[in-house]
Amino acid sequence: MFIAIYISCLLIELCLNASHILFSIISYHVLGADVFRLNFSHGEHSQKQDLLNIIRAVEAKYDHPIAILGDLQGPKLRVGTFANKDGEVLEAGQTFRLDLDDTPGTNERVMLPHPEIIEASEVGHELLIDDGKMKLEVIGTGDGYLDCKVVVAGRIKDRKVSMCI
Numbered sequence: 001m002f003i004a005i006y007i008s009c010l011l012i013e014l015c016l017n018a019s020h021i022l023f024s025i026i027s028y029h030v031l032g033a034d035v036f037r038l039n040f041s042h043g044e045h046s047q048k049q050d051l052l053n054i055i056r057a058v059e060a061k062y063d064h065p066i067a068i069l070g071d072l073q074g075p076k077l078r079v080g081t082f083a084n085k086d087g088e089v090l091e092a093g094q095t096f097r098l099d100l101d102d103t104p105g106t107n108e109r110v111m112l113p114h115p116e117i118i119e120a121s122e123v124g125h126e127l128l129i130d131d132g133k134m135k136l137e138v139i140g141t142g143d144g145y146l147d148c149k150v151v152v153a154g155r156i157k158d159r160k161v162s163m164c165i
Contacts, residue, residue, distance in 0.1 A: 080111030087157030099145035
């Protein structure tokens with residue numbers, strides 16, 4: 001039986017000391033967990049090392065293998081800056097351009113300093129902005145730019161993360 005239990009740095013932040021964490025990991029393991037996920041997007045590496053050591057101690061105590069899944073953050077692809085320090089509000093249905101021009105952005109365009117994304121994108125591809133709060137759909141491509149339709153509206157600000165799906 002395979003049960004995955006998700007353990008993140010939140011466990012360390014919620015627990016006052018290592019004995020609480022040890023008790024939690026033992027409890028999950030006794031109930032059948034044989035994979036523990038460590039979220040490396042948050043917390044300190046030393047915290048992850050402490051968790052790893054505790055999990056390995058539980059593994060040794062119960063003489064049963066425990067897998068550790070290291071959840072690593074993917075690349076952060078950020079848009080450029082905007083002339084308006086508060087960013088720009090994009091409305092659903094409007095056209096918005098992502099390009100390689102480092103001129104501060106407006107309500108109509110902003111720099112996407114990742115030519116590889118612009119080159120690889122095709123009409124119909126979707127781009128998520130600000131960790132998925134906004135969605136753009138590619139409606140046109142050209143040399144150094146993507147024309148997009150705003151599918152999910154919102155405020156786009158300096159250096160917000162974009163992600164292709």
